[in-house]
Amino acid sequence: MPLPAFLTQRHGELHVEDVSLDALARAHGTPLFVYSKAAMLQALGAYQRGLAGRAHLICYAMKANSSLAILQTLVRAGCGLDIVSGGELERALAAGCAPERIIFSGVGKTRAEMRRALAVGIGCFNVESRAELAVLDEVARAAGRRARVSIRVNPDVDARTHPYISTGLKDNKFGIAHDEVIDTYRQAAACESLDVVGIDCHIGSQITQAGPYLDALERVLDLVEAIELTGTRLHHIDFGGGLGIDYHGDTPPAADELWAKLLQRLDVRGFGDRQIMIEPGRSIVGNAGVCLTEVLYQKPGEHKNFLIVDAAMNDLPRPAMYQAYHRIEPVRSRTDTTALTWDVVGPVCESGDWLGRDRELAVQPGDVLAVLSAGAYCMSMASNYNTRGRAAEVLVDGAQATVIRQRETAADQMRLETPLP
Numbered sequence: 212m213p214l215p216a217f218l219t220q221r222h223g224e225l226h227v228e229d230v231s232l233d234a235l236a237r238a239h240g241t242p243l244f245v246y247s248k249a250a251m252l253q254a255l256g257a258y259q260r261g262l263a264g265r266a267h268l269i270c271y272a273m274k275a276n277s278s279l280a281i282l283q284t285l286v287r288a289g290c291g292l293d294i295v296s297g298g299e300l301e302r303a304l305a306a307g308c309a310p311e312r313i314i315f316s317g318v319g320k321t322r323a324e325m326r327r328a329l330a331v332g333i334g335c336f337n338v339e340s341r342a343e344l345a346v347l348d349e350v351a352r353a354a355g356r357r358a359r360v361s362i363r364v365n366p367d368v369d370a371r372t373h374p375y376i377s378t379g380l381k382d383n384k385f386g387i388a389h390d391e392v393i394d395t396y397r398q399a400a401a402c403e404s405l406d407v408v409g410i411d412c413h414i415g416s417q418i419t420q421a422g423p424y425l426d427a428l429e430r431v432l433d434l435v436e437a438i439e440l441t442g443t444r445l446h447h448i449d450f451g452g453g454l455g456i457d458y459h460g461d462t463p464p465a466a467d468e469l470w471a472k473l474l475q476r477l478d479v480r481g482f483g484d485r486q487i488m489i490e491p492g493r494s495i496v497g498n499a500g501v502c503l504t505e506v507l508y509q510k511p512g513e514h515k516n517f518l519i520v521d522a523a524m525n526d527l528p529r530p531a532m533y534q535a536y537h538r539i540e541p542v543r544s545r546t547d548t549t550a551l552t553w554d555v556v557g558p559v560c561e562s563g564d565w566l567g568r569d570r571e572l573a574v575q576p577g578d579v580l581a582v583l584s585a586g587a588y589c590m591s592m593a594s595n596y597n598t599r600g601r602a603a604e605v606l607v608d609g610a611q612a613t614v615i616r617q618r619e620t621a622a623d624q625m626r627l628e629t630p631l632p
């Protein structure tokens with residue numbers, strides 16, 4: 212299977228751009244996340260090409276990877292940010308994102324988060340329930356500010372993805388149910404401190420076909436027509452994120468090709484003049500990163516061969532959480548060892564702590580493996596379970612490698628705790 216473009220084999224060694232992964236692992240230790248700046252900008256470029264010539268704002272969904280240097284890279288390349296918490300708001304500001312280019316999604320915004328977002332002047336709140344609408348109005352009024360809102364509608368389409376990351380079906384907690392949308396817009400229009408500016412939908416994640424997007428688009432545009440008949444004009448249409456990446460032979464549409472299809476339908480239906488907003492996460496950073504891990508022990512058995520590595524479910528939670536597949540490649544190929552079929556597992560005390568099952572690998576203890584497609588929802592979902600420090604991160608730009616996050620120490624982890632006297 213071909214490697215992502217930013218990863219190449221040179222003299223039997225895997226490189227990210229012009230930097231050897233083996234050398235990075237030796238210099239900085241493992242587990243280590245390594246990202247390619249070029250790969251991120253290339254992924255973003257496909258959206259920028261697809262939306263060129265249209266009023267648009269690409270708000271990178273920072274939950275996918277919220278490391279400051281990654282945010283700075285994307286903000287400097289023209290992105291706004293989609294946030295889902297007060298913590299993400301502070302990171303977005305620290306990364307230099309203009310507040311008016313920040314949109315706030317999520318079903319459970321607290322009053323304190325709303326107050327802070329209003330105080331800094333974010334661009335828009337994506338409101339997810341009628342109760343939230345009332346609270347936001349109250350908070351804005353008390354603060355003497357106006358809140359721009361877009362309502363997240365649940366178009367009830369099947370994104371055809373993993374049930375845990377599907378969000379646009381009526382059984383999901385997200386968005387306003389299709390048949391309540393008009394009443395909710397009426398409620399919003401009547402709120403003293405709210406300005407209704409848009410409509411929003413996000414149907415799920417790791418979507419690998421254009422069909423669900425096209426279905427959602429038609430349903431959202433039906434709603435836009437009905438809403439505008441009530442006298443509220445919608446300035447922007449936000450289609451969320453969700454475009455998938457190739458983890459294991461997946462073939463999602465390219466962002467520019469998908470957008471050519473969507474824009475064509477928008478034009479046909481007479482909404483081509485609206486500002487387009489999108490919230491892509493995984494498709495920008497997912498295949499721009501790898502996680503390096505060292506082989507600690509081989510544990511061959513009668514039924515299973517276990518390869519115990521130093522990265523674990525706390526670093527790479529996706530296999531344990533979703534049975535997700537991540538490719539695993541040795542960073543140096545070996546000719547002196549026969550390949551065996553291994554279950555690649557971490558040191559955490561859980562049977563669910565595995566990174567890959569039944570992988571054919573020719574490896575010895577001390578070798579370094581690269582877990583691919585680790586740019587999204589890995590570091591940002593990492594935890595300290597088993598008091599394991601979170602990994603270090605490196606950003607590669609050509610031949611230059613910059614440590615963008617140091618490895619977390621045990622002292623870092625205990626810093627906020629107060630031991631008994």
Ligand SMILES: Cc1ncc(COP(=O)(O)O)c(C=O)c1O
Nearest residue numbers: 272316416452453490491492493
């Ligand atoms: C509201 C919202 N927007 C954007 C995203 C980003 O999704 P993805 O990383 O699949 O592009 C998510 C996560 O699925 C989300 O919940």
Ligand SMILES: N[C@@H](CCCC[NH3+])C(=O)O
Nearest residue numbers: 274376416417529587588
């Ligand atoms: N964490 C999920 C994606 C969640 C999408 C968030 N709305 C994953 O790794 O696939």
